[in-house]
Amino acid sequence: MIHESAIVDPSARLADDVTVGPWSLVGPDVEIGPGTIIEPHVVIRGPTRIGARNHIYQFSSIGEATPDLKYRNEPTRLVIGDDNVIRENVTIHRGTVQDRSETTIGDHNLIMAYAHIGHDSVLGNHTILVNNTALAGHVHIGDWAILSGYTLVHQFCKIGAHSFSGMGTAIGKDVPAYITVSGSPAEAKTINTEGLRRRGFSSEAISQLRRAFKILYRQGLTLDIALQRLETMLSETPEVQVLIDSIRASERGIVR
Template identity: 60%
Template sequence: MIHPQAIIDSSAELAGDVTVGPFSVIGPNVTVDAGTYIGPHVVIEGPTRIGRDNRILQFASLGSDPQDKKYRGEPTELVIGDRNLIRESVTINRGTLNGNGRTLIGDDNLLMAYIHIAHDCRIGNNTIFSNNASLAGHVHIDDWVILSGFTLVHQFCSIGAHAFTGMGSAIAKDVPPYMIVSGNPAHPHGINKEGLKRRGFSPEQISQLRRAYKLLYRQGLTLDDALAELTVLATTEPAIRPLLDFLQKDVRRSIIR
């Protein structure tokens, strides 16, 4: 399963059924679990841990040093979960000590061509990153987020679950769950109704979230006043709770409004 023209460091640990294509280089302190396919011309540097049943295609570069001038060669790592599809020329950097030393990629994510994920990012599960989307350092992406092509996310920003970004969006503030945002700079354009339908949200839940969106964005309320209204609403409309939790955690930061 290892092509004779691949270069595998003696300290790398690969499960017995891992496939590695020609001209790929796997460095020291790399662990790859069962069922993972690594195509040709892939470079994986360590410390990096890769889970089960991933597909990593040509010219991807995983686990390289963070692009951070403060980095001085400290032992940091990249951790990738299970069943991710990592397409051509994707780059993912390891963490820094300022970010707990770890870049994390969850499970069942689709990372299309030319994606860049910088140091200390945390990516959840079931996300889709379209071609050329890029994350600066310390970005948090929750489950089921979709980033359209050429989306750019500023460092330290968070994007909540089930959010959707339009093509070419420039995001410099946090994006609450369920929202559609687009533009440069990005602005809100309603809730991700079609995405929520596909994931099994009921018409009643979607109606609750549309009501929450209007409170947050269409009634001229301050953020504090909107939070107070949403707190009351969440007691009888449970679909709003994840949105409220995100906003309460985020209250000292700036959200897209």
Template identity: 50%
Template sequence: MANIHPTALVDPAAELDSTVSIGPYSIVGPDVKIGPGTSVGPHCVIEGHTTIGSDNRIFQFVSLGAINQDKKYQGEPCELVIGDRNTVREFSTYHIGTVQGGGVTRLGDDNWMMAYTHLAHDCVVGNHTIFANNAQIAGHVVVGDWVILGAYTCVHQFVRIGAHGMTAMGSVLLADQPPFVMSEGHPAGARSMNFEGLRRRGFSAERIGAVKAMHKALYREGRTLDDAREQIAGLVQRFPEGAGDVQMMLDFLAATTPQRGIVR
């Protein structure tokens, strides 16, 4: 049997692993599935079609799986899916998806989500990210692996943030942020690349050299986005170890629309 506090309200239809713990006064709905080793603190509400993986730690006063804040939503059975080994701190709110956005809001693995973070409908967050206090992302936002959002960062709907990027405290992202970029401001502008973060993750000198060259092509030579992409594509010959990083950048830029653009 799961370790459920006597004051918690857990629907008999919910699927809880025997190693799950549910704190006082928490509520778990009938369409919820929670995997092994996950702990849910007191006064949490987990509802809707919500699936939570293993070894997550969910602190008090968290709301997961509530209906989205999209006025088009008509009660369709959309989902919230949370992976493994995530920490979700107090007063965070993560909503289910919408039919128009694919039906699923998704949080990956090994993410560190601080207090008051918000994932709106149809957001997709990768792995190993850090959302500092009050980081808020609107609907349909995509966040790559290893991204760090500074406290009070706000991200406009449909914006994409590439892997290994970072925002400063209070940033407002209105455009796509390519991989590796560090931004700050209201609206946010690109300031540098996340070189220190890459070193800490074991990037070789050659891979970091490729990132520096991509930064120069995008932001230091006055190129159009198409010209920058052509310049970046040629970096594979100069930096063979960075071929994967270059391709990731090219794939990201290829999906950027003229209407959205990238942070500048």
């Protein structure tokens, strides 16, 4: 399953059925789980842990050291979960000791061509990063979020669960859960209605989240007062708690 032209360090730990294509390099302190496919011309450096059934396409660079000028070759790592698809020319950097010392990718993510995931970033599960999306260091992406092509995300931003960014969006503040943003700088446009429908949210829940959006963005309220109004909706719509939590977790301030 390992092509004769591939270079695999003797200390790397690969499950028996891992495929490594021609001219790929797997360095020391790399662990790759069962069913994972590494296409040709991929570079994987450690310390990196890659789970099961991932598919990494050609010319990707996985687990390289960050270019962050504070990095001094400390032993940081990259951890990738299961069932991820990492397309052509993706770059994913390890963490830094200034943060978690770890970049983390969850499960069932689609990371499309030329996307970049900077040091210490965290991707949840079922996210999609469309072509040329770029995450600076320390970015957190919630479950089911979708970032359209050429989306740029500033350092330390948090992107909430089920949120969506339009093509070419430049995100410099946190995006609450469920919110669709677009523009440069990013502006909140609406609730991600179509995404929620596809994931089985009820019509009532979506209607209430649309109401919550209007309270948050259309009534000219301060953020504190808007949050108080949202909290009155919790008995009717538990999904609103996710929205409230994502706002309260913000340190950079939210897109508004």
